[in-house]
Amino acid sequence: MTTEMICAGFGGQGVLTIGRFIAQAAMKEGRNVSWLPSYGPEMRGGTANVSTVVSDEPIASPIVSFPDVLVALNQPSVDKFAPSIRKGGVIIINTSMCPHGCKRDDVQKVAAPMSDIAQEIGSQMVLNMLAIGIIIGKTGLIKYETIEEELNSFLKEKNPDLLEKNLTAIKRGIEIGQK
């Protein structure tokens, strides 16, 4: 089983981190992973994307042409990547920043005002954790427990308040994904 994912959004929304946490957790769960960021002379507010592959087989190409899962945190990301999602694949749309949505009707859509929900939880910094939660809830690609363990090791002592917000965002995301 191989899952190919693209996460895309504005620089600063934490899209690279979404891919990194998914890859890190999947690796901990014993699977093969690759994480390939777009890089270039880009600035805050510019666009960023990352291709993440999780597989039971050795990964040949880390480049994702036809994603099984697309996380689109802004409209340009929908416009750029939605046409290439595999038929029956998943698109996770941040409707707070995607006024035109996604026109495809042959993919599974999870649409939520993610930026607004992140603000409700307490910070735009947890937007990416909300996205990770939705990925877990919708696809079961990784386990919640693995991410929780990862976050604990990063934040438990350094910033317990942010840890709490992150975990809240992931749990909220799982609920949205499972709907």
Next chain:
Amino acid sequence: MSKILMKGNEAVAEAAIRAGCRLYFAYPITPQSELIEYMAKMMPKVNGTFLQAESEVSAINMVYGAAGAGKRVMTSSSSPGIALKMEGVSYMAGAELPAVIINVQRGGPGLGDIQPSQGDYFQATKGGGHGDYRMIVLAPSSVQEFADMAAEAFDLADKYRNPVMILADGMLGQMMEPVEFKPAKTQEEIDALGNIHNSWCICPNEDGDAKHHHEINSLEIDPSVLEKHVNELYEKYGRIERDEVRFDTYNVSDDNEILCVAWGTASRIVKSAINELTAQGKSVGLIRPITCWPFPYEAVAEAIGPKVRKVYVFELNTGQMLDDVKIAVQGKVPVTFWGKVGGIVFTPAEIKEKLEACF
């Protein structure tokens, strides 16, 4: 040992330190800057020396000096910076100095761009510097292999007293994959490679005999002396060609109708396309040179199965390794090429389309 998720640039730096590299001189350039950052952070912790030189030319000459003192020393850069180092590489080859040079290739010519490319194959394998010399060139295709090659490159450099290049690209440098570091060699194991540093390097004599001295030089003004030196180098290169050829094959069998040849990043994309074609019942094999010099000429010729109608070369350039493949194939079957340039990496779908058109 557990796996760590790391960028190629960081993994190869860590692996070099574990391989005994304690001296690193470089000048920053995208897309290899994580490598120099990692060295800046870690070298002081292992009593090593990190120095950001004022230029690439300066860095490679620091490498020359440190190698002459018998220490494991490394530099790294990306394409335009490597071009600046090439004079130093020729001097090291002439003076028979071991050192490791990493090239995380980007688009060229000139300043080009900062995206992945394989445009420096000629520069690395056909002599980017002047004179009749060879440099061992290792081409990784994953973060794990990139890291593993650090120790291998130092061992080969020491074994043959010759510069060794790891020829990676922006994708391998920027990508994260799980990596597991192998246990480091002991000094005794390094010495057992046959290169006892004290026998040639500039270092304090154990016996304190001041008359006993070594000379590190690439200048031989007497033609008969230089002739002998170059012939000795040529003999050494012959041993390397005989003993150090490395390659990998994927799905190579007597059923193959097409044989692909690709190296580094390009080979991974080709593998994905082969997987999809295999599912359709089409038999395509791949041979991947791991050493670009010495090139696996015989292995490429032997990988051509009885049903192979075409050898297809894929590179992220306009056809450089292609020349070596043609030498290997010797006109026995047609050799075709397709590549992408400008820092654009081809996709599995594009390769699949090219290969499907052959059936």
